[in-house]
Amino acid sequence: xxxxxxxxxxxxxxxxxxxxxxxxxxxxxxxxxxxxxxxxxxxxxxxxxxxxxxxxxxxxxxxxxxxxxxxxxxxxxxxxxxxxxxxxxxxxxxxxxxxxxxxxxxxxxxxxxxxxxxxxxxxxxxxxxxxxxxxxxxxxxxxxxxxx
Numbered sequence: 442x443x444x445x446x447x448x449x450x451x452x453x454x455x456x457x458x459x460x461x462x463x464x465x466x467x468x469x470x471x472x473x474x475x476x477x478x479x480x481x482x483x484x485x486x487x488x489x490x491x492x493x494x495x496x497x498x499x500x501x502x503x504x505x506x507x508x509x510x511x512x513x514x515x516x517x518x519x520x521x522x523x524x525x526x527x528x529x530x531x532x533x534x535x536x537x538x539x540x541x542x543x544x545x546x547x548x549x550x551x552x553x554x555x556x557x558x559x560x561x562x563x564x565x566x567x568x569x570x571x572x573x574x575x576x577x578x579x580x581x582x583x584x585x586x587x588x589x
Contacts, residue, residue, distance in 0.1 A: 468529050471542055474568045475529070478506045479586035486582035494582075505586065513546055525549050525558075534564055536577050541565075543577060 481503035484494045496502045504516045507527065515523035527546045534541040544563045549556055563574035563584075572586040 466542075468531065468542070471565065471568060472509075472529055475507045475544070475565075475572070476509055478504060478589040479572050480504050480589050482585040482587055484582040484584045486576070486580070488580045490580075492582075504589070523548060529565075532562075534577050535562070536575065536579065536581070537564065541577075544574065 481496065481501075484492075486492060501517050502519075506514045506516075508514075511526050511528060513523070513525060513527045514521060525547050527544060530543050530545070531540055532543045533539070534543065542565045544565055545560050546563070547558050547560045549558055551557070562577035564577050566573040566575050566583070570588050572588070573583060574586070575581065575583045
């Protein structure tokens with residue numbers, strides 16, 4: 442009887458540890474899910490934390506496309522406004538204060554004859570038919586996209 446109780450306890454501890462285990466999704470699996478075209482649905486956040494932006498309220502219809510070769514293309518109102526690089530890494534999040542899957546997009550801005558690269562870090566909150574990216578800054582936005 443004592444042996445059966447110990448086995449039951451060990452099984453319970455094992456099953457509990459599985460349910461509490463960290464997501465073991467690899468960066469390669471996440472990249473595979475990320476590759477493709479996404480349509481911007483809305484963004485929430487900003488300084489007040491309550492601002493809601495949508496294509497209807499801004500007049501900006503945004504699409505992004507992630508390629509296998511670490512390139513991302515951004516279209517706004519059917520015009521390509523950005524072609525740049527991206528990378529995925531497990532890093533310490535500034536916002537969450539813990540390791541997270543971070544998508545960094547190296548946005549390019551042009552000033553006279555100079556190109557300025559401003560990387561933006563996003564925490565990948567969800568990826569599937571919906572992509573949720575949260576800017577890894579304190580007064581940032583959370584962005585929702587749907588797969589095309």
